[in-house]
Amino acid sequence: GAGVSQTPSNKVTEKGKYVELRCDPISGHTALYWYRQSLGQGPEFLIYFQGTGAADDSGLPNDRFFAVRPEGSVSTLKIQRTERGDSAVYLCASSWSGASHEQFFGPGTRLTVL
């Protein structure tokens, strides 16, 4: 079937605004991950879902970041009061189970905070 999809592909917002980024994982994948990638860096882990629950949210930088996966499929990453330092590519990945399995990445959402 289809791979991981993310919307929007690009998001430009103003400092202080609220944004939502959406991820559609591969059907049947129980594990879902959010990463943030800055230019010239590797993906930085944000949060990991196993089913509907956040199994590990240790990578969320502060309480402005929140993510949900209410039905164990689609996930939304929410960022409140955006700051210029939040500008990055936000990647979503899914896998059959935990991180011991191959992760399939989506194309990412490029977030620019002006």
Added chain:
Amino acid sequence: GQQVMQIPQYQHVQEGEDFTTYCNSSTTLSNIQWYKQRPGGHPVFLIQLVKSGEVKKQKRLTFQFGEAKKNSSLHITATQTTDVGTYFCAGYYAGGTSYGKLTFGQGTILTVHP
């Protein structure tokens, strides 16, 4: 916390030359995965190594996992222009508070001159 260091940051080679990137972890890994990211693209899974001292080959690519499961390498023989991209290692540490989390290295950017 766990860190994965990857060197070199950049590698420029002439087509036909070999290429190697190295990955080191501060603590013992449960497994290590390798990903390739083409310019403007997203990370794509290449391979996973699990066993101490494991060596796996994919055509011109050879992957090794150290005996202590703290280091790994990717070697490309006779590079081609299609090998261009950034190569990331990503370590998985089972147990503790890191369950489900992949820690990526900074990546090695490979440029191949025809």
